[in-house]
Structures are given as structure tokens and as C-alpha cells.
Amino acid sequence: MTRAQPMPVWAHEMWRYRVLYLFVLPFAALVVLFGLWPIVQSIILSFASSSTAFRLSPDYVGLENFQTIFADRRFIASLRVTLLYTAISVVLNVAFALGYAVLLNSGYLKRGNTFFRLAVFLPVITPDVAGFIVWKWMYNQNFGAVNAVLGSLGLPMFGGIADTDTVLTALVAAELWKHVGFYTIIFLTNMQLLDPALDEAAKIDGATAWRRFWHVTLPQLRPAITINAVFALIQFLKTFTVVIVMTKGGPNFSTNFISYYAFQKFDQAAYGEAMAMATTLFVLVLFLTYFLYWVLERTDWR
Amino acid sequence: MQVKKWLPAASAALLMSAATxxxxxxxxxxxxxxxxxxxWFNELNELYQKENPDITIESVSFPTDQWFGKVIAAINTDSAPDLIYNNYERVIRIQNQTGKVMDLRDEFASISDKAFLSEADIAVATYEDQMIILPIQRVQMGFGARTSWLDAVGESFPQTWEDVLRVSQKFQNDDPDGNGKADTFGIAIEAANPRDLVHMLDLYTFGTGLRHTLLDPDGKIVINEPRHREVLVEVMKLFTSYNYVAPDSVNHSFAEMYQVIEGGRAGMFRVGDWNVKKWDAEALEGDFTIGSWPAFASGDKNAVVIGGMRGVAVPExxxxxxxxxxxxKFLLTKDAQAASLNNVGAAVRGDFEMADLSDNRLFFAKPAHNLNAYDFPESINSAYPEVEAEYHARLLGAIDNPPDDWDAFVDGLAADLxxxxxxxxS
Structure with a gap:
């Protein structure tokens, strides 16, 4: 008589939690259908010729679309400015959020704490387009609030979004206003979980406030820093709305980020190239996200 | 029994409604x-149902960029709409992407009432020996100026480029809107997207009577020819040295340009035939005068520009x-054309009652001025879109870093293009 083969561990686990899996199944199917399938489809189309991309049987041209975009000096410039913008925005957003969260969590802003929390979070729930239209008017060269204030203080005018030298700064500021509240809330949540005993012990040992923050508080904030940095990286690599509302990729292509450039290619019916750009961006996001996560997780924070 | 009595009648009614x-x-x-x-399509539906009660017309409007993607995807996946309606050059792109736009030559031949269409109208509708649209609406674009502003600065409607520069200066410096602020500009212009700046250059170039803006039919670049050079350099100087346009214009596309016009920030601007109805009723409240585009040189026969043709196409x-x-075919009938003029501001025929139209609307509806049509290079030169994109990019570079020597810039640009x-x- 042969003995029955024991059930594999994974099958055993699935059977054990079969009801749970049954409940999750519809949502998993939706994720595959509306989340993963479009990504797979766009990757497939990046290998198709533009003129047949939307046909039932597209003509596939191998890596031709990728060769075309990497031979396009404007795409290389777009790649460069996207990475530069992302690096600046990630560092600034995480740093500002951390500083603001520390301030809100300290005793200095006890009065009006709710107001300040609300003030920093309101832009997050403001519709993107509405917020950026206001910023666009604020940067207006003739009657914008920014230059009105600078002018009244006797300071030189700010080129805002009409000048290639200042447009990145202008967009970074607008997006900082828009997103920093979200990262601040993540930091504040993490701060609720800090162990006060560690801070008190360091205080008893005579550590200064700065040393306690640097060596006690900050290491405990590692989960929030990792989440915020990774999330910000993904967000800013895909920057699109602020561009389409405020600059249309200009002036002189200085804010022609990859998402917007791909959108323009799509608009010009260069579907293959647009998908190749989107796929390149997707790979870049995956790689840089994993790399950043790996670096942050490996860093000794103590 | 009652049921037995009514059953045949009910069955007959059911059958009749099923047949209908x-x-x-x-x-x-x-x-x-x-x-x-x-x-317009709602009105057409009512008109068409008088003769065709079983047919209902439903129209769906998409933003232009979405229209492309949706039409191409739908045609290529056999889920096409019954008809597509847009500018001829956009239908050319649909044909290039799908190869499934019907040749309408036979249908066109079967229309008896079509003498109002010119040869140019028919030529525009033809691409690679196929008639890909039935031409329904001529797109006319004139040069406009705020009437009250002209009065305020003591000027009449500008006829020449010199006039435009002089009036621009007054519009910027003499507070034409009387609000006590230096918040007005001479000219509204757009330069953000690849088509924006080139579109404005097209209007000034055709408006002064030239026949090509970038490429002639033999594939020769024309921007360095003397008259073309003058238009190009002068329009570029609006941004770089005259500064008669809002500095933000480099980020402006159509929506932003309209904000400048309708918000009362610029006194001279493009007026499309489709703008007039709205600007008569609201936004500008009729405070604008339309005329031909300015002449750049004495002897130039300046004109209103026919910027294209909107038409109807049928997917295979x-x-x-x-x-x-x-x-x-019904869209070319008198009733449909009158509805077109009434709703969209454009038509290809004018043999119907127009007594109720304002002077501004009559300007386009009953043209009494010189007309100069686009040369439609994309229909004869497949390289045109790429050459135009490079042209636009280089011009944006010149706005950002104006060359010391414009002539040398134009010569170098012409050679590269x-x-x-x-x-x-090749």
C-alpha cells in the first residue's frame, strides 16, 4: 500500500485560509484586470509600430521605438531634467515635512496646533488643477502676487514660470506646497509611536536636544523616512499635472519631464515612442524605488 | 373572454413596435x-428626422487630443462610430493611422447641389487621390482689435505691420482700458506647444499674402526668402525686443491665449469664425473689430486666412x-448649413437668410475681403510634421536666447531644416 503524499506547505496554507483567499479573490482579479494588465499592454505596445499600435494585430518592430527615443536628444534632456527635479523635490519634501512634523510635535506650537496641522494638510486635499492654476497666477509676470511682494520689498523680480532659469524653482515650490502636508502626516503618525523612555534616558545622560534628535528620535523615524522618500520618489518621477497646468513643458523645453513628453508623443499619434517612453519611466521608477529602499533599509541610523 | 379579445391586438402592437x-x-x-x-448636431437631428423619422443623430464631443486616440483606437478595433467630424488635417492623420477612412468620391459625385464649393475646398478634402471628407465648414481666421481701445488711443484698425507696432505701443503705454494700471499688452499670442507658435506664424505669413510658411510643394524651405524672413523675424521680435506680448506667452496655448483676450489683457488678437458668436454675446460683448491680417510690405495683398476645412468622414x-x-450628404444642404453657421459660426455656403447676423458674424459669413488659404503642406509632404516640430523647437530656443544677428539665425535655421x-x- 502506497502512502499518500503530504500536502505541500503552500497548499496547506491556502487550504487553511481558504475563506480569506475566497474573499480576496475578486479584488485580486480586479487588480490584475485594471492594474497589471494595462501595464503589460503598454509594455507590449512599446514594441509596436505607431501606425498599427491600436490594431488588433499590431506590427512589432523590436527595439526600434527605444532606439528612436534614446537617439532623440530632447528625450535625453527630458530624462536629465526629470531626474534633477525628482532629486531636488524628494530631498526638499522629506526634509520640510520632517522639520514641520518636529515643530508640530514639539511644545512650541501648542497654541494653534490644529490650525497649523490643517494649514499644511489642506493643499493635499485641494484639487491639483485648482491649486496649480492659483500658483500660475501668483507667478504671473505682471500682476502675480509673488512679484508684487518682491517689488514692494524692493527686491528683483522673479522670472517664475516664464524664465528657463527660474522655472524649476517655481515648480518645486508649487509642488512642495501641494505635497509636503502628506509627508508631514506620515511623520506625525510615526512620532506618536516613539518610545519616550529612550528620550528621557538620553536626557538624564546629559544629551543635548540636537543629539537626542539626531541619535534617538531620527533612528526611530526610519519607517516614516523610508515610506516618505520612496513615495516621493515615485510621485516626482511621474510629475505631470503641474506641467500641463503651468508650463506645457516650457519655456524652451526646460520642464519637459518624461511623463509630459510621452503624453505629447501620444498626442502626435507617435504611440510606439510614447509607450517606449512610458516603459522606460516605469523601469526607472521600479529600479530607483528598489535602490532607494535598499539604501535606506541598509543604513545604520544609530 | 377579455384576454382572448385583446391578445391579438396586443400581439400586433408588439410586433409593430419590434419592427419599428x-x-x-x-x-x-x-x-x-x-x-x-x-x-448644432441636436438641431441637425431635428431637421433630419423630418424626412427620416427612424434615424436619430447623437453627437459626442471630445477634447481634440482625446478625439485622436479614441477615433484611432475605435476604428482599429472595429468599434468605430458612424461618422467622424473634424479638420481635414486631423482626418488625414486618422487615415494614416488606420487606412480605414472611406473614399467619398462617388458619394460626392451623386450630390447635385454643390456649386458653392470651390476647387480649393475640394482639393483640401482630397488626400492621396481619395476624398476623405465632405467639406462642411470653412475655417476662417481674421485679425481683431478691441474697438474701445482703438478709440481710447486715437487709432483706427491697423492695416500694416507698422500700424500694429505703433498701436501695440499705445495699448501698452496709454492705459487703453482706463483702469489706471499698466496691465495691458499689444498682442495676444501663443507659443507653448509645437503647433502654437507655428500656427501664429502661419497666420501672419498667409495674412500678408504669402503662399507657404515653411516648405513649398517642392520641399524647399522658404523661411529665408526675403518676405518670409521679414515676417518671421518681426513676429519673433514681439517676444524678444518689442515685448508687445505678455512674458508668460511662452507657456500659453489656446486656453491661456483666450484668457488673455477675453480677460482684457491684450488689444489685438486672432479671431476665428467660431469665436464671434460667443464674443458678440459675452466675454468681449461685441467690443472688437475684425479685419484682414496686417500687410508687412507695401504692395502686399493682405488677407483673412482660410485656415482649414472641417468636414465629415465615414469609417469603412x-x-x-x-x-x-x-x-x-445632408450636411451640405441649405438647412444644415444654416444651422452650422448659426451654431458653429462657419459654413461652406451662404445662400440663406443672414439678416439677423451681427456685423462681426457677417464679416465671415459674407466675406467681402481678400482670402488666402493655408497651403496644407502635411497633405503633400510626409516629412512636414517632423520638420515643423524642429522649426518650433529652434524658435523657442531663439526666444529664450535671442540671437544678436537674426539674419544669420534664419539662414542657419533654413539650412538645418x-x-x-x-x-x-530620402
Missing amino acids: AASAETLVVWHDLGDNGIN NAPNKDASLAFA QKLADEKK
Whole structure:
């Protein structure tokens, strides 16, 4: 008589939690259908010729679309400015959020704490387009609030979004206003979980406030820093709305980020190239996200 | 029994309604004309149902960029609408991407009442020996100026480029809107997207009577020819040295340009035939004068520009092809054309009552001025879009870093573009 083969561990686990899996199944199917399938489809189309991309049987041209975009000096410039913008925005957003969260969590802003929390979070729930239209008017060269204030203080005018030298700064500021509240809330949540005993012990040992923050508080904030940095990286690599509302990729292509450039290619019916750009961006996001996560997780924070 | 009595009648009624439903057809039109277009198609539906009660017309308006993607995807996946409606050059792109836009030559030949169409109208509708649209609406664009501003600065409507520069200066410096602030500009212009700046250059170039803006039919770059050079350099100087346009114009596309015009920030601007109805009723409240584009040199025969032709096309795989073709032909009838002029501000025929139209609307509806049409280079030169994109990019670079010597810039640009055009051609 042969003995029955024991059930594999994974099958055993699935059977054990079969009801749970049954409940999750519809949502998993939706994720595959509306989340993963479009990504797979766009990757497939990046290998198709533009003129047949939307046909039932597209003509596939191998890596031709990728060769075309990497031979396009404007795409290389777009790649460069996207990475530069992302690096600046990630560092600034995480740093500002951390500083603001520390301030809100300290005793200095006890009065009006709710107001300040609300003030920093309101832009997050403001519709993107509405917020950026206001910023666009604020940067207006003739009657914008920014230059009105600078002018009244006797300071030189700010080129805002009409000048290639200042447009990145202008967009970074607008997006900082828009997103920093979200990262601040993540930091504040993490701060609720800090162990006060560690801070008190360091205080008893005579550590200064700065040393306690640097060596006690900050290491405990590692989960929030990792989440915020990774999330910000993904967000800013895909920057699109602020561009389409405020600059249309200009002036002189200085804010022609990859998402917007791909959108323009799509608009010009260069579907293959647009998908190749989107796929390149997707790979870049995956790689840089994993790399950043790996670096942050490996860093000794103590 | 009552049931027995009523059953045959009920069955007959059911059968009749099923038969009616089977013969009833809904024709779906995809366009990008917004509310004006939707109103026009609603009126067409009412007109058409008088003779064709079983046919219903439904129109769907998409933003232009979405219209492209949706039409191409739908045609290529055999889920096409019955009719598509847009500018001729956009239908050319649809044909290039799908190869499934019907040749309408036979349908056009079967129309008896079409003497109002000119040879140019028919030429525009033809691409690679196929008639890909029935021409329905001529797109006319004139030069406009705020009437009250002209009065305020003591000027009349500008006829020449010199006039435009002089009036611009006054519009910027003499507070033409009387609000006590230096917040007005001479000219509204757009330069953000690849088509924006080139579109404005097209208007000034054709408006002064020239026949080509970038490439001639032989594939020769024309921007360095003396008259073209003058238009190009002068328009570029609006941004770089005259500064008669808002500094933010480099980020402006159509929406932002309209904000500048309608918000009362610029005194001279493009007026499309489709703008007039709205600007008569609201926004500018009729405070504008329309005329020909300025002449750049003495002897130039300045003109209003025919910037294209909107027309109706039928996909090869349209669900109700025969009914679609019949409706497409209906769009050239007097009633449909009158509805077109009333709702969208454009038509190809004018043999109907126009007594109620304002002077501004009559300017386009009953043209009494010189007309100069686009040369439609994309229909004869497949390299044109890429050459134009490079042209636009280089011009944006020149706005950002103005050259000391514009002549040298134009010569260098012309040489580079010629090289690119020749490469693409070969």
C-alpha cells in the first residue's frame, strides 16, 4: 500500500485560509484586470509600430521605438531634467515635512496646533488643477502676487514660470506646497509611536536636544523616512499635472519631464515612442524605488 | 373572454413596435466642437428626422487630443462610430493611422447641389487621390482689435505691420482700458506647444499674402526668402525686443491665449469664425473689430486666412454605413448649413437668410475681403510634421536666447531644416 503524499506547505496554507483567499479573490482579479494588465499592454505596445499600435494585430518592430527615443536628444534632456527635479523635490519634501512634523510635535506650537496641522494638510486635499492654476497666477509676470511682494520689498523680480532659469524653482515650490502636508502626516503618525523612555534616558545622560534628535528620535523615524522618500520618489518621477497646468513643458523645453513628453508623443499619434517612453519611466521608477529602499533599509541610523 | 379579445391586438402592437425598433437607427458622430457642436448636431437631428423619422443623430464631443486616440483606437478595433467630424488635417492623420477612412468620391459625385464649393475646398478634402471628407465648414481666421481701445488711443484698425507696432505701443503705454494700471499688452499670442507658435506664424505669413510658411510643394524651405524672413523675424521680435506680448506667452496655448483676450489683457488678437458668436454675446460683448491680417510690405495683398476645412468622414467599418453616408450628404444642404453657421459660426455656403447676423458674424459669413488659404503642406509632404516640430523647437530656443544677428539665425535655421527635410524625403 502506497502512502499518500503530504500536502505541500503552500497548499496547506491556502487550504487553511481558504475563506480569506475566497474573499480576496475578486479584488485580486480586479487588480490584475485594471492594474497589471494595462501595464503589460503598454509594455507590449512599446514594441509596436505607431501606425498599427491600436490594431488588433499590431506590427512589432523590436527595439526600434527605444532606439528612436534614446537617439532623440530632447528625450535625453527630458530624462536629465526629470531626474534633477525628482532629486531636488524628494530631498526638499522629506526634509520640510520632517522639520514641520518636529515643530508640530514639539511644545512650541501648542497654541494653534490644529490650525497649523490643517494649514499644511489642506493643499493635499485641494484639487491639483485648482491649486496649480492659483500658483500660475501668483507667478504671473505682471500682476502675480509673488512679484508684487518682491517689488514692494524692493527686491528683483522673479522670472517664475516664464524664465528657463527660474522655472524649476517655481515648480518645486508649487509642488512642495501641494505635497509636503502628506509627508508631514506620515511623520506625525510615526512620532506618536516613539518610545519616550529612550528620550528621557538620553536626557538624564546629559544629551543635548540636537543629539537626542539626531541619535534617538531620527533612528526611530526610519519607517516614516523610508515610506516618505520612496513615495516621493515615485510621485516626482511621474510629475505631470503641474506641467500641463503651468508650463506645457516650457519655456524652451526646460520642464519637459518624461511623463509630459510621452503624453505629447501620444498626442502626435507617435504611440510606439510614447509607450517606449512610458516603459522606460516605469523601469526607472521600479529600479530607483528598489535602490532607494535598499539604501535606506541598509543604513545604520544609530 | 377579455384576454382572448385583446391578445391579438396586443400581439400586433408588439410586433409593430419590434419592427419599428428594428428599422430605427442611431447614428453616432464623434467631433471636438464642444457645446456649439453638440447644439448644432441636436438641431441637425431635428431637421433630419423630418424626412427620416427612424434615424436619430447623437453627437459626442471630445477634447481634440482625446478625439485622436479614441477615433484611432475605435476604428482599429472595429468599434468605430458612424461618422467622424473634424479638420481635414486631423482626418488625414486618422487615415494614416488606420487606412480605414472611406473614399467619398462617388458619394460626392451623386450630390447635385454643390456649386458653392470651390476647387480649393475640394482639393483640401482630397488626400492621396481619395476624398476623405465632405467639406462642411470653412475655417476662417481674421485679425481683431478691441474697438474701445482703438478709440481710447486715437487709432483706427491697423492695416500694416507698422500700424500694429505703433498701436501695440499705445495699448501698452496709454492705459487703453482706463483702469489706471499698466496691465495691458499689444498682442495676444501663443507659443507653448509645437503647433502654437507655428500656427501664429502661419497666420501672419498667409495674412500678408504669402503662399507657404515653411516648405513649398517642392520641399524647399522658404523661411529665408526675403518676405518670409521679414515676417518671421518681426513676429519673433514681439517676444524678444518689442515685448508687445505678455512674458508668460511662452507657456500659453489656446486656453491661456483666450484668457488673455477675453480677460482684457491684450488689444489685438486672432479671431476665428467660431469665436464671434460667443464674443458678440459675452466675454468681449461685441467690443472688437475684425479685419484682414496686417500687410508687412507695401504692395502686399493682405488677407483673412482660410485656415482649414472641417468636414465629415465615414469609417469603412461604420456600423450603419449607408445611413451614415446619407446623413453626411445632408450636411451640405441649405438647412444644415444654416444651422452650422448659426451654431458653429462657419459654413461652406451662404445662400440663406443672414439678416439677423451681427456685423462681426457677417464679416465671415459674407466675406467681402481678400482670402488666402493655408497651403496644407502635411497633405503633400510626409516629412512636414517632423520638420515643423524642429522649426518650433529652434524658435523657442531663439526666444529664450535671442540671437544678436537674426539674419544669420534664419539662414542657419533654413539650412538645418532643409537638411532635415531632405533626409526625411530620402
